[in-house]
Amino acid sequence: MMKCSKCNSPDGVQRAGFIRGRQRYFCKLCDYHFIDQKLPRTPERRSHQTTISDVAKVLGVAPSTVSRALNGHADINTNTRQAILEVARQLDYQPNLLAQSLKSSATHTIGVVIPDIERPFFATCVSGIQQVASEAGYRVMICQSKESYEMEVSNVQALIASRVDGLLICHSRETENFDHVRPAATRGVPVVHFDRVCDEVETAKVILDDWNGAYNVTEHLIEQGARRIAILAGPESLLISRNRLAGYLSALTKHRLPALPELRTHINFRPESAVAALDRWLALPEPPDAIFAINYTNAFDLLVALKERQVRVPEEIAVVGFGDEFMAAMIEPGLTTVNLHPHRIGQQAARLFLEQVEQKERFQPRTFVVSGDLIIRKSSLKGLGGVFSLDI
Amino acid sequence: MMKCSKCNSPDGVQRAGFIRGRQRYFCKLCDYHFIDQKLPRTPERRSHQTTISDVAKVLGVAPSTVSRALNGHADINTNTRQAILEVARQLDYQPNLLAQSLKSSATHTIGVVIPDIERPFFATCVSGIQQVASEAGYRVMICQSKESYEMEVSNVQALIASRVDGLLICHSRETENFDHVRPAATRGVPVVHFDRVCDEVETAKVILDDWNGAYNVTEHLIEQGARRIAILAGPESLLISRNRLAGYLSALTKHRLPALPELRTHINFRPESAVAALDRWLALPEPPDAIFAINYTNAFDLLVALKERQVRVPEEIAVVGFGDEFMAAMIEPGLTTVNLHPHRIGQQAARLFLEQVEQKERFQPRTFVVSGDLIIRKSSLKGLGGVFSLDI
C-alpha cells in the first residue's frame, strides 16, 4: 500500500481521486493529501546560465553583494569586489537582461514602425536610428506595417506589450486614426514621429522640409529656363503632398509665373497614373517644358515613358524628382532631385527619443525639420544639357 | 528626542552613525537600529500597469486563478473564468511579456544580424524573415554589422544577452572566425545562417544557388551568340565568388568554349576596379563580346562605363549581372540578371528556425538551397537587341 509521504507509514492512507491524471492519496492520520510520485522541483535545468547566485555561492557571499560589486556600488570592499569580478569572469557570468528589465521596467529597446523596410528611404532611416540607438546602448526592434492601418496598430500594440522604452513611428498611408499612439494606448511610452507625422497627438516629430525642397527644385527649373512647369502631385489629403505643392506654387509666384491648373495633376503614386498624366500633358496644345514629380519613383516612370515616346530629356522636357536614392545617379540621364537625408531623419528621431528619456516629464515635444539638398543632375539641365559629364 | 520605531518610546534611543547620508539611531531596549524617516515602500508607482494581482484583488481570487483563467486552463469554473475575463477587459489588462519571458525563458524574439540594412538584398531578406516570424508570433530584433567583424561579434553577444530565441545571421565580409556563433557562445540558442554561410559551424543554412545561376546566365549569353565571355569575379577567397565562377566555367565547357584566362578578372567589387578591368579588356586585340559581372552593382558600373566609351550594349558587348533589384529593370538598357529571391531566402531562414524550435534536439541541421531565376532584359539580347520592349 501507499505510504504517506509525511508520516511515512501506510496506515490510514486512502485513495482520494485523481488530479491532472495522477492518483491522489489522503492520510487520515496526518490529515494530508499527496500524490504518488512528485516531480523533482528543478528537473535538470537545461543549459544552465550562470546567475548571480552561482557567483555568490562560490564565494560564500550574498547575491546582493555580488550585484553591488558588479554594478560598481560603493559599499563593497575592494578585495571582495576583485574576487567577485574574477569569479564572474571565470564562470562567464552574463546578467539576465530579462530579469533586469523586469526589475527596472526599462528594456533598453526601442520599437520602430515603418511602412516598408524594402523601400530605401525607410531602410536608411532605420539605419540612422540604429546607429544613434546602439551608440546609446539601445537595441532596436523593427516592425513593418506594409502600409496597412491594421498591421500598424497591431505592431504598436506588440511593441508596447514588449515593453519597449520608446516608439519611433512613421505612419502607414492608410492611417487616419491615431488613437493607438496616444499616451493612454502607449502606456506613457514616449513616441517620436518621423516623416509621416500626425498633428492630432502631441509628440516629438522629425519632418523633412517639403516646402523648401519643392521651392528650391522649382526655382532651379525656372533658372534653367523652364516656363511651363508641371507638377505631378500626390493625393491632396497627404500632408507632404500639400506642402510640396505649396513650395512649388511659391516659387512660381516669386518668379511671376502663372500656376496653370492644367499642369497640376494629383495621382496616387501609381506608375500607370503617372504615365497617364504625362500623356495628357503631351497632348496639350502647349505641353509643359518641365515636370516636377513629388515622388521619386514617379520621376523614374516619367523618364522611362518619355524615352519610349522619343521625347528628349531635358531639352524638350526637364524632369526633377524628390528624394535621392542610389538609382537617381545611376539612371541615364541622371535625375535631379532633393536629397532628403533619410539617415539624418532617423538619427534625429532617435536623438529626440534619447532626449525625452533623459528629460522625462520636463521634455517639451518639439518638431525637428531636416532640410534637403538640391542634387543637380542631367535631367534638369536644359541650358547646359549634355555638357556635364555623368554624375555618379 | 527620537522615538524608537519599535517600542515607540524615546527611552534608550541613541544615535548610531550615518548611513548613506542619513542619521541612524539605535534603541537599546529593543536592540533595534532604525533611520529617522523611512521611505515608503512603493512611492506612488508611476503609470501603473494592470497586473494579474490587480484583477485578482477586484474579484477576491488568487493571482494563480486569474493566470489560469486567462491562459485557458481547465481547472477553472466557467463563471469564474467569465468574470475574470470581464474584469481583465475592463482594466485593460495586458500581460507583462518580460515577466512571462523570465519565467518561461522564451522571449518570442529572434535576432537578425545582417551586414547592412540599406542594401536592398538584405532589406528584402529581412522582410521575408519578418513575415514568417510575425505569422508565427515572433518579434524581430535587427542588428547591422556594417561589414565589420567586431560589430558582428558585439551584435551577436547583445542579442544573446537579450535572450533571443534564435539567431539568423549573414556574416560580414571580414568575418573569418566563427567562434561567436558556436553553441557554446550562443548558449544553445539555435542559429541559422543565410546567404553568407560558414562551414565551420554545424547549423541550418540557407544559400542561394550560385552555381546554377551562373551556369544559366552564361548559357544564355552563349545562346545569344556570345563566344568570348568575360567574367568579372569577386575575391577568390569568397565562396560565392568561387561557386559562380565554377558555374560559368561549366557552361563554357558544356558548350565547348575555351575558358580564356585573359577574360577572367578578380576584383574586390569596387566600381573603380570594375572600370579598370573593363578598360583592360577593351584594349585587348580581341575584346570580349559579353561580360558576366557576378555582382550586380558592378554590372551597373560596366553599363555606365560602356556608355561613356560609346560601346553599344548589347550589340558590341552584352552585359549580365547577378541579383535582381529594382534598378535592373529601370536602367536603360534593362539589365539581364538572376533574380535571387531574397524574400524567399529570408522566409526560408525563418522557417528553418521555427522548425528547429519545434523539433528541439531532434532537429537535424540541413542546408536549403534557393534557386534563382534568369530574368532576361535588353542588355544581353544580342541577336534580338532592341526588338523587345522595355521590361519594367
Next chain:
DNA sequence: AAAAATACCGCAAACGTTTCCGAAAACGGT
C-alpha cells in the same frame, strides 16, 4: 454511509535581479 472521484481554487515557490534596511565588526575619540 463510507469511500472514491471530481471540481475548483489557493498557497507558495520559483525565474534572476535590484535595493531598502538593518546587523556586525572595526575604528576612533573621549
Next chain:
DNA sequence: ACCGTTTTCGGAAACGTTTGCGGTATTTTT
C-alpha cells in the same frame, strides 16, 4: 570602557508571471 562613527555585508522584499501541489466542498460510486 563607553559611545558615536564608518565600513562592509546579508536578509528579504519586490518586479509580474506560472505552476506543482495541497485543501475543501461537492458529487458520484460502492
